[in-house]
Every structure is written in C-alpha cells, then in structure tokens.
Amino acid sequence: MVFFEIAKNLGLLEVVDNENKIIGFSNKDYIDKKGLRHRSIGIIITNEQIDKNHKLLISYSQGEFNLPIKDHLKIGQSYIESAHENIKKLFSESLENKFVEIAKYKNDYKNDLENFCLFHLIYDGIIENTKNISFFWINKSDLIKDFLKYPNYSHSLKNAFRHLYQK
Numbered sequence: 624m625v626f627f628e629i630a631k632n633l634g635l636l637e638v639v640d641n642e643n644k645i646i647g648f649s650n651k652d653y654i655d656k657k658g659l660r661h662r663s664i665g666i667i668i669t670n671e672q673i674d675k676n677h678k679l680l681i682s683y684s685q686g687e688f689n690l691p692i693k694d695h696l697k698i699g700q701s702y703i704e705s706a707h708e709n710i711k712k713l714f715s716e717s718l719e720n721k722f723v724e725i726a727k728y729k730n731d732y733k734n735d736l737e738n739f740c741l742f743h744l745i746y747d748g749i750i751e752n753t754k755n756i757s758f759f760w761i762n763k764s765d766l767i768k769d770f771l772k773y774p775n776y777s778h779s780l781k782n783a784f785r786h787l788y789q790k
Contacts, residue, residue: 631698636661641729643738651695658734664705665730665739666692666722667783670747670760678760680750681780688769689777691750691758702727702740710744718744726786732778741783 638647638659647659654661668680668691680691692709696702702724710718722744730739750758761769766784770776 635698636695637698639738641738648698655734658736660736660738662696662702663730663737663739663779664692664694664696664702664709664742665690665779665783666706666709666742666744667725667787668692668744668746671745673787678762679766679784680746680758680760681766682756682758684756687775687777689780690783693779706740706742713750714746714748716748718746721745726789728782728786730779730782739779739782741786743787 633650635648635650636654637645638649638654638661640646640660643662649657649659651661653659670678670680682689682691692706692713694705694709696705700708706722710722722742725741725743727738727740730737752758770781770784
C-alpha cells in the first residue's frame with residue numbers, strides 16, 4: 624500500500640496493456656517518449672440533448688482546440704471517479720450523475736496511446752475562462768466545417784466527435 628501512496632504523490636500514471644490491465648507505473652513524459660499505453664477520460668459537453676440545433680463546448684489552449692475536459696487517470700482511480708473529479712474542478716455547481724458514458728475506445732495518436740473513456744454532459748450555463756484555457760460554444764455544423772479547414776483540432780476532440788454521433 625505504501626508504494627501506491629508514493630506513486631500517487633509522485634504523479635505517476637498506470638501503464639496498461641491493450642486489455643486495460645496494469646503492467647507498470649511511470650510519469651507522463653516517459654510514457655509519451657516510449658509510447659506506453661495509459662488511461663484517460665474525456666467529457667464532451669452539449670447545451671441540450673443531441674439534435675440538429677445543439678451546440679458543443681470546446682476549449683482552446685496552447686494553440687489547440689480540444690475537449691473541455693480531458694485528463695489522465697490517477698493511480699487507483701476509475702474512469703467514473705476521474706470524470707467526477709474533473710467536473711468538480713470546472714463547475715461551481717454540483718453536476719453529479721448528470722453525465723453518461725458514451726464509449727470506451729483506443730484514442731491513439733503517434734506516441735500517445737490511450738485507453739479512453741468518453742462521457743457526455745448536458746449543461747447550458749456559463750463557464751468561466753481560466754488563466755490558460757478559453758471555452759466557447761460552437762454549432763455542430765460549424766465544427767464540421769472547421770475540422771476540414773483547420774489542423775489545430777486535437778485528435779481527442781475529433782475522435783470524441785465521431786463516437787458521439789455514431790449513435
């Protein structure tokens with residue numbers, strides 16, 4: 624048990640295999656450098672139920688558009704626990720149990736190999752920009768056009784978009 628506490632305090636992540644079984648622990652830089660698989664979550668946020676008029680919330684940081692919430696699981700954390708923790712960081716109000724799991728899939732891009740769990744949250748309130756991240760709403764049709772024009776949309780956002788609309 625002491626090892627896990629030390630590993631958590633060092634900010635290490637669980638290294639997993641293709642079946643999501645833990646095979647080791649390492650820091651994010653080493654994981655990316657060596658192309659090791661790890662666990663991540665993403666939350667796609669819409670202002671209403673999925674229909675032709677809904678809008679999606681996206682974030683912009685460091686020259687890239689991305690999911691409004693994307694994070695790596697901490698040691699010993701489940702996908703749902705990570706989603707709860709990240710929602711609490713972004714929203715001042717309680718949104719417990721207001722999101723659903725959409726899909727689990729491999730979210731691989733170059734050396735970034737992720738066993739990924741995507742959640743969907745419906746929220747139509749105001750989200751404050753932070754020091755490093757700007758948030759804004761965009762129509763689905765405008766987002767599709769932008770995907771074709773601009774390269775600075777993350778692979779995580781594009782994959783999440785595909786999984787959200789497969790249903």
